[in-house]
Amino acid sequence: MLKRWLLPLVMIVLMLSGCGATLESSDSEGTNDAATEDLGTDVDQAGEDSDQAQNEVNNESSENEAATDTAVNDDITDTGETSTEDTNPIEASGNMTVHFIDVGQGDSILIETASGNVLVDAGNWNGRAVIDYLNRRGVTHLDLMIATHSDADHIGQMPLILDALTVDEVWMNGVESTSKTFENTINLIMEKDIVYYEPEVGDGIDFGDVAIDVLGPITKTNDANKDSIVTKVTHGTIDILLTGDAGIKEEATMINQFGTGLQSEILKLGHHGSNTSTSAAFLETVKPEAVIISASEKNSYGHPHEEVVARLIKAGVDVYQTSQHGDVVFQSDGQKLKLIEANDYPTTPVVTKDDSTNETKEDTTVAPPVQSPAPDAQADDTTNKQDVQSGACVDINTASKEELMTIIHIGEERADQLIKLRPFDSVDQLTRIKGIAAGRLKDIKTENKACVR
Incomplete structure (x- = not known):
């Protein structure tokens, strides 16, 4: 059976080769597309699904390469x-x-x-x-x-x-x-x-x-x-x-x-x-x-x-x-x-x-007390959880000495130190004050009064 159609097929291929020598590359692609279509609907659908999945991968890869x-x-x-x-x-x-x-x-x-x-x-x-x-x-x-x-x-x-x-x-x-x-x-x-x-x-x-x-x-x-x-x-x-x-x-x-x-x-x-x-x-x-x-x-x-x-x-x-x-x-x-x-x-x-x-001046000179910050220069209002309760907040960057002394562990001497060390980016930086370490800082944060707005 195979031998009966093999010779005609070879002749057809030879004829096509001679005729196709002058075809554009796009014609070859068209021939390939037509051959693919002849494979049947079920195969086409499977191929489309596979191509779509591959295209998604290729697109993502192309985007990454383009980004680089x-x-x-x-x-x-x-x-x-x-x-x-x-x-x-x-x-x-x-x-x-x-x-x-x-x-x-x-x-x-x-x-x-x-x-x-x-x-x-x-x-x-x-x-x-x-x-x-x-x-x-x-x-x-x-x-x-x-x-x-x-x-x-x-x-x-x-x-x-x-x-x-x-x-x-x-x-x-x-x-x-x-x-x-x-x-x-x-x-x-x-x-x-x-x-x-x-x-x-x-x-x-x-x-x-x-x-x-x-x-x-x-x-x-x-x-x-x-x-x-x-x-x-x-x-x-x-x-x-x-x-x-x-x-x-x-x-x-x-x-x-x-x-x-x-x-x-x-x-x-x-x-x-x-x-x-x-x-x-x-x-x-x-x-x-x-x-x-x-x-x-x-x-x-x-x-x-x-x-x-x-x-x-x-x-x-x-x-x-x-x-x-x-x-x-x-x-x-x-x-x-x-x-x-x-x-x-x-x-x-x-x-x-x-x-x-x-x-x-000495190199250890610290910044002067900061005034109320302008809106565009304010720190993140969530920098400390204490900031959320603004009603009870004592802003350590702007509060008076008397207000600062209402914060636990902040007496007169530490209030003076705090004012000299302003500004602070967060309550955590109160450890810059002599005598305030991790334990006292924890108490201050638990009290939930000190904040940075």
């Missing part, structure tokens, strides 16, 4: 617009682009490399500046997200980002917070099965020729600011130091540990330019060419503090303030840095002659 391609193909211009060219300027030139995003009163730094994207901090809880910036840049995938600490002006938009973008790994310092922002962040990390890690000094990660090394905290205190994750980003001979809200004591510890190893071309100023950070000794050790102050204009904390600004002027460094320069973007080729975006504004801050004498 978009993230690394963006070309920075003076206007901050995304390039539409098919070339990959970052990968082609081996560049690293670092964006200090204008998030108002908070921190957020995007690091773009040919091998991955890293976001350090995510701005304040009451805005969308970070997620909107990432959207404008076409960034849909983050290889690593580092939260220097759990304050709401550093992890504020993490829930938005974790929900909208693909994030491979998250680093946090392990100091918990009672804010809803923190709870939502942790819930999303668990829900999306994102790799979670609490790095130690000496840990690091490489993205091609860009290295990120952890330099702090050297000694953990369970205080959010003091335990800020400090990282040094290295690209060839270029170094960028990111310190979160680490204070003067933490700076001194890093000086003792690393010495000249702290030297960096760019320093992101600790604690938004507060005088609780950036000691003269630290500035002298790091020897930055430029510093970044990430703070909102006329914020209620008075950041950057005058003595810090005077110290920067004396050191002769370029000072970029997001409140004035907007988004500040640098690009590194591994040998030199290039400023590619910033508002046209003087890099030398202006202080009066009298103010400049503040440089002689």
